[in-house]
Amino acid sequence: MxxxxxxxxxxxxxxxxxxxxxxxxxxxxxxxxxxxxxxxxxxxxxxxxxxxxxxxxxxxxxxxxxxxxxxxxxxxxxxxxxxxxxxxxxxxxxxxxxxxxxxxxxxxxxxxxxxxxxxxxxLPDGSTFGAWARPQIAEVYATGSMPSLLALEAGS
Structure with missing residues (x-):
């Protein structure tokens, strides 16, 4: 191709x-x-x-x-x-x-x-959302579990 x-x-x-x-x-x-x-x-x-x-x-x-x-x-x-x-x-x-x-x-x-x-x-720190999210997506797939709502709020 x-x-x-x-x-x-x-x-x-x-x-x-x-x-x-x-x-x-x-x-x-x-x-x-x-x-x-x-x-x-x-x-x-x-x-x-x-x-x-x-x-x-x-x-x-x-x-x-x-x-x-x-x-x-x-x-x-x-x-x-x-x-x-x-x-x-x-x-x-x-x-x-x-x-x-x-x-x-x-x-x-x-x-x-x-x-x-x-x-x-x-994002406010100068990184992109993709750079921030990619490791988190990889972790979710590796562990098979979603982060808790509290963990998401603590990271923001």
């Missing part, structure tokens, strides 16, 4: 701009982005919620970019950069699609805003 937009020619900048325009169209109050080695971050505020998506970016030194797939031949620096850049474009297109699909599903009444964005809601 091929990856969504694996051969896209849409630049990272154009995908990011599309995300910003989509958020504006659906009523976002603010938008920001940033990047560092290995990840990009898109943040916005809408419906009184701060939302953060962390987009993992590929490692430029990964063999998938430095070598020709299936042949193992070392790529030139320029060809390795082009392969890495293509992977970045693919990820940004996927993020643009995901955000647009979530907003449209909410707009169409298929789901709610909080259900669609729950994992990405930024």
């Amino acid at each position: 091929s990856r969504y937009a694996e051969n896209t020619s849409v630049s990272v900048e154009n995908s990011r701009g599309e995300i910003e325009r989509t958020l504006q169209r659906y009523g976002a109050e603010s938008f920001g982005y940033g990047w560092e080695a290995g990840r990009a971050v898109v943040q916005f505020v809408t419906q009184d919620r701060h939302i953060r998506f962390v987009l993992p970016l590929p490692d430029k030194n990964d063999r998938a970019y430095t070598h020709t797939p299936g042949k193992g031949l070392v790529r030139t620096e320029a060809d390795a950069y082009k392969a890495w850049e293509q992977a970045c474009r693919q990820r940004w297109r996927a993020l643009a699609l995901a955000i647009k699909a979530k907003l449209e599903a909410v707009e169409a009444g298929i789901t709610t805003y909080e259900d669609e964005f729950m994992a990405h809601i930024v």
Whole structure:
């Protein structure tokens, strides 16, 4: 199975701009982005919620970019950069699609805003709800028992 937009020619900048325009169209109050080695971050505020998506970016030194797939031949620096850049474009297109699909599903009444964005809601300590909840979900499945209501209240 091929990856969504694996051969896209849409630049990272154009995908990011599309995300910003989509958020504006659906009523976002603010938008920001940033990047560092290995990840990009898109943040916005809408419906009184701060939302953060962390987009993992590929490692430029990964063999998938430095070598020709299936042949193992070392790529030139320029060809390795082009392969890495293509992977970045693919990820940004996927993020643009995901955000647009979530907003449209909410707009169409298929789901709610909080259900669609729950994992990405930024909590008062700066973490996301997903990062906070994942270990708890794993624990519930591992033990087979739900936490008590008092334990939930004590943790809030």
